[in-house]
Amino acid sequence: MEKVEIPRKTIYRLSIYQRCLTKLHENGAETVSSSALAAAAGVKPAQLRKDLTYFGQFGTRGLGYSVEELRNAIRDVLGRTHLQPVVLIGAGNLGTALLRYQGFQKEGFEVVAAFDAVPEGVVKRGISVPLHDIDDLTRFVQENEVRLAILCVPADGAQEVANEIVGAGVTGILNFSPTVLQVPESVTVNNVDLALELENLSYFVGRD
Numbered sequence: 001m002e003k004v005e006i007p008r009k010t011i012y013r014l015s016i017y018q019r020c021l022t023k024l025h026e027n028g029a030e031t032v033s034s035s036a037l038a039a040a041a042g043v044k045p046a047q048l049r050k051d052l053t054y055f056g057q058f059g060t061r062g063l064g065y066s067v068e069e070l071r072n073a074i075r076d077v078l079g080r081t082h083l084q085p086v087v088l089i090g091a092g093n094l095g096t097a098l099l100r101y102q103g104f105q106k107e108g109f110e111v112v113a114a115f116d117a118v119p120e121g122v123v124k125r126g127i128s129v130p131l132h133d134i135d136d137l138t139r140f141v142q143e144n145e146v147r148l149a150i151l152c153v154p155a156d157g158a159q160e161v162a163n164e165i166v167g168a169g170v171t172g173i174l175n176f177s178p179t180v181l182q183v184p185e186s187v188t189v190n191n192v193d194l195a196l197e198l199e200n201l202s203y204f205v206g207r208d
Helices: 008-026 034-041 045-053 067-078 093-100 119-123 134-144 155-168 194-204
Strands: 084-089 109-116 131-133 148-151 172-175 188-191
Touching: 008 034, 008 045, 008 067, 034 045, 084 093, 084 134, 084 155, 093 109, 109 119, 109 134, 119 131, 131 134, 134 155, 148 155, 155 172
Parallel strands: 084 109, 084 148, 109 131, 148 172, 172 188
Antiparallel strands: none
8 A cells, every 4th residue: 555645744733733623622522523623723624624634534424523532643743752862962052942941741741861072061050951962963963863953053064963963863953053954855844043033024014
């Protein structure tokens, strides 16, 4: 049977659906209609239904979706049945701020270690995540079978670090470095360029 290629935007929207369903669950809701869930996620009902059909048949006509059933199904699809280990490379100002963020575990991820060229300086910032010298990066990733990494290093060193972690087994990178990484097709990179996003927003702000 030919494997269906699932659009990246669909995977992204699944995370949004999952977050909406979690809020419904916390509020005691047992069922939700496709129109209500779509509105909460900011998409059209047809888009919601199309996204879900990639993974199976959900919901009952006239009754909607079971919040718990759909929430668990999406969690399985996204691989969130257990905490996924993540490493962070580059514990500067941005990296340190991300290490202090408490929301990763709630979404199914655990930053198990951070790496920096000068870890001694980072310790003074009161970070609780274990800190390691950048020289220990490959060994740690391989020994702990880490597949996800957050990259917060300067642009001029990002590609070298990306090459190292990909060689060690990382297949997913959240890239905060302001540069385009060259990686194999088997590796997924999501870029977060804060300055670029602000530049994009500025186009729409204050225009007549």
